[in-house]
Amino acid sequence: MPDSVKAPVPTQAPVVEMTDISISFPGVKALDGVDFRMFPGEVHSLMGENGAGKSTLIKALTGVYSVDSGLIRLGGEHVTFSEPAQAQAAGISTVYQEVNLLGNLTVAENVLLGREPRRFGGIDWRAMRRRAAEILEGLSLDVDPNSLLNSHSLAVQQLVAIARAIDIKAKVLILDEPTSSLDLEEVAELFRVIRSLKESGVAILFVSHFLDQVYEISDRLTVLRNGQLVGEYLTPELLRIDLVQAMIGKELATLDDLENKVHSGERDVAPTDGVAPFLVASGITRKGAIAPVDLVIGAGEVVGLAGLLGSGRTEVARLIGGVDRTDGGQLEVQGATIKLRTPRQAIKHRIAYSSENRRAEGIVDELSVRDNVILALQADRGWFRPIPRKRQDELAASYIEALNIKTPSADTPVRNLSGGNQQKVLLARWLAIAPRLLILDEPTRGIDVGAKAEIQKLVYSLAENGMSVLFISAELEEVLRLSNRIVVLRDRQKVADLLNDGLDVDDLLALIAEGVTEPEPVTGAAS
Amino acid sequence: MKQYVGRAFTHRLFWPVAMLVALLAINVIAVPGFLVITVNAQGHLFGSVIDIVRNGAPTLIIAVGMTLVIATRGIDLSVGSVCAIAGAVACSIILGSPNPDDPVVVGIAVLAAIGLSLLMGLWNGFLVAVLGIQPIIATLILMTAGRGIAMLITEGNILTVESAPFKFLGSGFLLGIPVATIIGAVIITVAALLTRRTALGLLIESVGINPEASRQAGVRARGLLFTVYAFCAVLAAIAGLILTSNQTAADANNTGLFIELDAILAVVLGGTSLNGGRYSLAGTLVGALVIQTLVTTVYTVGIPPIATMVFKAAVVTAVCLLQSETTTAAFARWRRRSVARKPVTEAVVSQ
Structure with missing residues (x-):
């Protein structure tokens, strides 16, 4: 396995430098003394399995979580963010995996939400449409700024989210699973945009589960596992097999076997x-x-x-x-x-249908893992014939074991689980109805x-x-x-x-x- | 020890219970004998606390139904109007009968009132579940129209009834305990058993949190919505009958006026979110008691009637602030800080 820090330091100073970051949640140490840095004009991929701490690290950087210990430096200066707006004001812009936009507003309103051009104390709608059209054009996106966001596919909505992030004049752009709902052409389109941003000096943090894309677009990789730093690597110098091994941490033979x-x-x-x-x-x-x-x-x-x-x-x-x-x-x-x-x-x-839209149509996020597992089975039995508690516990425990669901307990609300584990809970729900x-x-x-x-x-x-x-x-x-x-x-x-x-x-x-x-x-x- | 204190602080019922205790304490300071319960000549329990659990019963009963409606991500604004309709129906039947003291007549009157309210509830359920109208608008229709319906039934009069069996509902005693209190206790117990001993509670919460996921999991959301709105209306009718019986008169304009707001407040004070999902009937019970104790406190402390509403609003604001996510998060942070003082240093290098 390669050394933990192999990448030579570029001549520039890092734009982001996170040192010894730790964050805990009740019962879990989500990040444990992690170091992370990004240089201007690079695409940096953050890699790791579910629950490795990728999302937590991003949220620490974007001010969603405050860190328990450790230092964050932005452009050399020590910063503490207590809310996302501060991070945004400092030039850190984020596009999350699930599109966080307002479907009932127009594309233009979404792109410029919170930064609407003003005139006479009101919103200058014309300037807003013009500005939005310019930004979209800059991305070669053929979208009518006046159309409702809802009327577009998820992929277009994702690109609008990126347009929004770009307009913030970000020094650091975080793209969390930006390609998971895009098709090949759209990915190519996105990469074109990423490359031009990179040339203009923006540091881009890229998170994706598609190894092909990671290797295609990123200059540098940081791998996390179980809340700890495994290492930082230059992409061309790390073989795929080594990357996967670094992420999984177990002998790859088992995966090969499968x-x-x-x-x-x-x-x-x-x-x-x-x-x-x-x-x-x-x-x-x-x-x-x-x-x-x-x-x-x-x-x-x-x-x-x-x-x-x-x-x-x-x-x-x-x-x-x-x-x-x-x-x-x-x-x-x-x-x-x-x-x-x-x-x-x-x-x-x-016949069981497990939706592609895990969050909106799959899990019931406030309910426990147990309740989510038994939901379809219980609905099928009818409300008057509750599954006995003992049987519920057995079902939950057996699926947690069989599908290797990582959860503190069956009582944990399913929204506290990582995406892959939520997916497994969903699978358990369907398997339970045989x-x-x-x-x-x-x-x-x-x-x-x-x-x-x-x-x-x-x-x-x-x-x-x-x-x-x-x-x-x-x-x-x-x-x-x-x-x-x-x-x-x-x-x-x-x-x-x-x-x-x-x-x-x-x-x-x-x-x-x-x-x-x-x-x-x-x-x-x-x- | 610190651990237990911390856990108590973050328990969802901590602040409502604390507020209830604080209000009771204020009353005890103002009136030292406030908590004393005596038995009077007829063998009835007697005292301020008894008044609270008796007068608070209608709000509690409605709040129980409201809790389930809110858990489905809905709301029922029409409960006050349903109270008035139930009272009007019952009183007009009793008045129309030659023998108002006949328990059979009163029984028929009560059943008719409940039956009609059931229809009202199914109407609400139809608007929400079948037509897909937003609950606040759907029930606003009956909230407005309901007073008119009650007015039509009473022909614009205040119907005063003299009927011993009917009066028993609101101001009678059974084994020394007020009948209204017993009805309230039975209803919340039945509701708790019905939803938590069966899968009803789980399915209601599931629909409230994620309707589409629930539908795809095979939950019959439509049937559930009909059920909760009908149940809520029936409970509103029972509360309306208690109120009417207590006043010995059906007043289409004033019976149950603003009781929907008190009920919603009780639910919210009890920690059930208006966003639907997880609900707590125990919380609703505490919430309803807080609201009724507030009303009593206004009298015992001698707050001028013109300031009553402001006082009530202040207390409710305080509890809501203390329960808010921001405050809870602040407490959790404070706890985490105080627990995780010891530094953890581990080597974090490759492999």
Whole structure:
């Protein structure tokens, strides 16, 4: 393993220098004597697993948390921030993972919120629109400043958030998982913006779980693990394998094992041969969301849905999960035609949909881990038949152990957990109802390598035990690794339905980009 | 020892209970015999404290329903009007009968009042759960219209009833304890058992915290909303009957006037957030007692009636400030500082 501090010090003085930072929360030492620095004009990636302390470090720098001990220097001067506004005034600007903007206001109002140009004591709306248009243009963003923010996709909202951050004239720009909801083109667009900011001397703190992106954009890396500093490295000098090892801290062999096991494809499920499929969807459609789609999911089969953001992959999943209603088409479960008007009805048919939007549609953040795990099961039983407390505790304890959920106790409110652990709680909730078909929409988005591998492993073993899985991910490698069959969507239409037999990422990319169906047999042709 | 003090400070009921104790202390200083409870000639318990638990019963009963409504992220402004309607229905039935002292007549009157209120509650539930109208607007409709409905029922008169069984509700005693107090105690106990011994409480909280996540988890939010608004209206009717019985008259304009505000205050004082989610019926009980004790304190201390509202507002402001997140966070920081004084130095280098 490389030495802890290998990077040569650039000629300039660091713009941010955090020394010996410690922060504790009741029962947890979130940061333990961590050093961190950033130089002007560099992109610096902060790496670590869930709960490593990345978010805490960022929040210490942005004034959300006050530090228990340690020093923060900004441009050489000692600073103490007791609230985010102070950090912002000092030139530290942040774009958080979840878009923190006001959807009911216009794009222009969001970009300039709190810094509206004024005239005669009121807001100068014209100047505001002009200024916003300039900023958006500077980012080559083709967005009408007068349109409501809500009317745009999550990706555009993310870019608006960045536009807002840039306008603050930041010396330090913090991007926390900025790419987790962007597609490839948008990522390229964002990187172009990042590079031009970097040239103008801004120090950019970049947090992402996509290693490719980290290696593409960052000059320097700082790795945290369990609240402690592992080391600071120059990106080109650190091999990926060493980085992952530094983050996980355990021998990588286990991860490799898993990969090999999952990848070797020793599963010889041939669900469409003879065995009745679990679910057959014929021409299911919803206006403005997805054109009629046919889909067959066999028992114990993992079907991957691939496509860009907005290709209709989530829309298909929501129809099958009963979250949205179909406008047409037919669903059959084990040969019987069913109608789904609510998720509740889907659950009755043992179909579980785990939303891609973990915060807004998944976890119930103030409730405990235990309550979150039992919620769907309890709702299914009805309010009058409470799950006995002892059984609740057993369920929670067994899933905390089985899924390796890191939580102080089952009573901890789930909002205190890190993203990956929240995702596991959500998985536990769905597994508790013993689904026949589990629909996982981006289950690994925004979570670290270790948790990702664990979830992949879980999907694999669930399918081995006969559960059908509809797996959606923006990461094609992941889809390829896990799926028996892959359905490709493009522009809200199904363009391919292929057995995962010798496919690689390039094949999928070609399909996603061109939509050319290869002469492979199309298996989902039930009518 | 310090640990226990710290824990007590951060308990969600610390400040409401402290305020209640402080108010009682003020009363004891003003009237030394304030806490004394005596038994009078009829064998009834008698004393200021008994007055508080009797007169506070209607507010408490409504606050119990309000707690559950607020837990779903809603609010019910119509409870005062429902009080008036319930009183008007009951009194007009009793007055219309040839024998107002017949317990059967009174029973029918009470059931009719509760039945009508149940419909009112379902109406609120319909507006909120089916039409998706914001609760504050949806219940404002009935808040305004309800007084009018009560007025139509009483034909604009104040209906004075002389009925012994009806009077028993508001001012009677059972085993020496005021009937109103017993009703209040039974209702809060039943509500607590009903929501905490079943999964109702969990599902209500879940819907209040994250409606969409709850829907996707298969929670029947619509049914739950109907249930809590109907339950709240029924409790409002019971409170209205107690108030009407106590006054021996149904007054469409004044029965239960502003009681929705007292009930909401009781809920908030008890630490349940208006943002919905986690709720505490125990907190609501303390909150309702604080409000009623405040009213009593105004009299015992001799605050001039014109200053009453200001005094009440001051106390409520104090409790809300003390309970606020900022204050709680400040206390938590103070505790952490005092606990974590010892420096922790560990080598933090690679591997």
